[in-house]
Amino acid sequence: MTATTVRAVLFDTFGTVVDWRSGIASAFDTVAARHSSRLDSVHLADAWRRRYAPSMQRITSGDRPYTDLDTLHRENLTSVLAEFELPFETSEADVYDLVHAWHELAPWPDSVPGLHALKAQYTIGPLSNGHTALLLEMAKSAGLPWDLIIGSDLTQAYKPDPAAYLRPAAILGLAPAEVMLVAAHNDDLRAARDSGLATAFVARPLEHGSDQSIDLEAESDWDVVADDIVHLAELLHPRLAR
Template sequence: MPDVSTVKALVFDVFGTVVDWRSSLIADFTTWSATRGITADWTGLVDGWRAVYAASMDEVRKHPERGYVILDTLHRRSLEKLVAQHSISGLNEADLHYLTMGWHRLHPWPDSVSGLTRLKTKYIIGPLSNGNVALLTDMAKFAGLPWDLVLSAELFEHYKPDPETYLGAARLLGLPPEQVMMVAAHNHDLKAAQKLGLKTAFVARPTEYGPLQKYDFEAKGDWDIVAKDFNEIAGRMGC
């Protein structure tokens, strides 16, 4: 059994691991658009939006001379292109803002709040997400996520899986990497964290991408904990 007895803090990937972004956005936009008399393929737009997520962050990495750009801004830029591609008409500035802020209004998976609440009794817990600080703070308020603090890529001006994010989180927590556990539903996230000395916990979210899911159905690494949900992690961590 891996030794996790030295862990003092758990940090969490958020999109897909803590919250169900896909179902949340599709339901939100479908309900909202009915009140605006706008018809669109919201499922297609949401899937397309997430499909360009990694590429939008890569653009920031490739052009450091332009400075760091927060995720809200990247989401808005991607949305404007997707609206044109999907031929969605009749959207004004307020509409585009509402859609962009949809990422602030994501619902948690059924086990997220209860599992986090248990873990919080013994450990420091917080997101370690590519979402910006305002996005993660609004989301915590909306979804009832009981974080002790918000750790965002914005604080380090680097997106995961850049080392600066994981090591920066440990530094701000005042802990060596081996006393911090990264929790994610994505094997690549855990691989990056593990290389830097963090402990790791994997939780599968097999419906994250709906019928489009192609990977992360199961653990693909030697992670310290592999669990079915956050409550199992809490139990394994003595909470």
């Protein structure tokens, strides 16, 4: 850990705090059931998620003005539906529900207790590509006890753009080194460290399912490496160890 005292612990959300894959697969299942049909819902969830980073990259590179995730998710869903031949015609309500499913993803079992433990000592919030309204709805439905929510609409930047890491620190009135990013993704932590933030890796070996091959472990000497968010809270204030 750096000598600077961390005052805010901010979290990547999709994958790190909430389980997007199960939640989105379940949303596809719900839509299929509505049409008395079945889908390879996990496959569709993965295909949808694969379009996530490239769609933001066009914004980070300056080819496109800031556009929020609801819009990107809807566009990407349109391509997924065009690519995969579904056994039924999707309605506008289906599309709405699928896009909206990203607002109501369930937390990993350790997320809520871990965040409560951290909140006693640190400012906690998301540092996510989600916009504020999406992250608020996620927090209310999942019970995430954030102190505040600074969405990508407020920073007008998507990770790994340095502004996505530096603007939240500035809004908090903190130096970058006083802010820690917690993520299950080594590339996110690399970009955060490049911007001067402290870093914590939390393993999420089931984010991509049981045959996950990436981000199974820390790929650098991140300031903290934890098994989950409860463990992270223990490492950050060891006096509260279980």
